[in-house]
Amino acid sequence: IAGITQAPTSQILAAGRRMTLRCTQDMRHNAMYWYRQDLGLGLRLIHYSNTAGTTGKGEVPDGYSVSRANTDDFPLTLASAVPSQTSVYFCASSKTGTGGDEQYFGPGTRLTVT
Amino acid sequence: GQNIDQPTEMTATEGAIVQINCTYQTSGFNGLFWYQQHAGEAPTFLSYNVLDGLEEKGRFSSFLSRSKGYSYLLLKELQMKDSASYLCAVRDSNYQLIWGAGTKLIIKP
Numbered sequence: 001i002a003g004i005t006q007a008p009t010s011q012i013l014a015a016g017r018r019m020t021l022r023c024t025q026d027m028r029h030n031a032m033y034w035y036r037q038d039l040g041l042g043l044r045l046i047h048y049s050n051t052a053g054t055t056g057k058g059e060v061p062d063g064y065s066v067s068r069a070n071t072d073d074f075p076l077t078l079a080s081a082v083p084s085q086t087s088v089y090f091c092a093s094s095k096t097g098t099g100g101d102e103q104y105f106g107p108g109t110r111l112t113v114t
Numbered sequence: 115g116q117n118i119d120q121p122t123e124m125t126a127t128e129g130a131i132v133q134i135n136c137t138y139q140t141s142g143f144n145g146l147f148w149y150q151q152h153a154g155e156a157p158t159f160l161s162y163n164v165l166d167g168l169e170e171k172g173r174f175s176s177f178l179s180r181s182k183g184y185s186y187l188l189l190k191e192l193q194m195k196d197s198a199s200y201l202c203a204v205r206d207s208n209y210q211l212i213w214g215a216g217t218k219l220i221i222k223p
Contacts, residue, residue: 042118042201042213043157058210090156097209100145100164105156 002026004106006091012112013081021076021109023091029104031097032074033058034066036087037108043090049074050097081113116140118214120202125220126192134187134200134217142207148176148187149201151216157201160187189219197221 004025013019025032030051035043045058049068063085065077074093078085089109094101117139126132138146145164149157163169163178163185175188187200199216206212 040215042215043203043211044213045210048210098144100162102147102159102162103211105158107156 004091004093004104006089006106006109008109009107010110010112012114013078015081015083015113017081019078019081019111021078021089021091021111023074023076023106024072025074025091025093025104025106026072027093027095027104028071029093029095030071031094031101032068033092033094033103034064034074034076035090035092036060036085037090038087046076046089048097083113085111086113087111116204116206116212118202118204118212120200120214120217122215123218123220125222126189128192128194128221128223130192131188131190132192132219134189134202134219136185136187136202136214138183138185138202138204138212138214140204140206140212143180144205144207144209146176146178146185147203147205147211148174148185149203151199151201153198160200192221194221194223 007022033048034046047066049055091106092103094103119137148160151157161176173190201216202214203211
């Protein structure tokens with residue numbers, strides 16, 4: 001693994017189903033993030049984690065949950081998917097959550113909720 | 115509320131220069147980032163400004179004026195591969211990035 005990986009690449013999901021999007025990084029970054037990207041809108045932060053064992057809510061957290069059991073993994077769970085959660089989801093990481101640390105992005109998961 | 119404004123789309127000619135503007139209103143300021151995003155791909159980092167002035171990096175330069183809440187990304191000697199969306203993002207007082215919707219840059223031969 002080099003950088004950040006996400007799985008699955010794409011998924012079609014029936015409304016009401018539970019789904020976990022996976023994210024793994026091998027850069028030993030402390031901070032990790034989940035964004036959604038919708039046409040015409042900027043990236044919106046769903047949840048973040050500044051270090052293993054801690055998480056925080058972003059701009060649009062409703063309907064999503066995260067955990068950060070270790071440094072490398074940061075899964076995003078949709079407990080009961082709804083069509084408005086149709087989006088492209090990006091996981092990102094940075095060394096810390098401050099200063100000029102750039103965020104590195106995974107390739108994204110394209111999710112369609114029907 | 116917090117707001118980042120960028121033009122939706124710009125067109126430029128191969129070999130020319132283009133300036134993409136970004137204005138922002140955020141709760142606090144802890145730096146401004148520019149990212150490039152090709153269609154169907156992830157954003158990649160281009161530049162970071164935290165102090166007023168110009169930062170130059172090869173064909174790309176980024177300028178910041180904190181008093182005006184304004185930044186621009188300058189791309190010189192445009193190449194076809196520069197066709198992409200350019201995203202402006204500001205780190206706010208909570209150290210979270212607030213993102214603009216992006217500027218789609220179309221390069222014509």
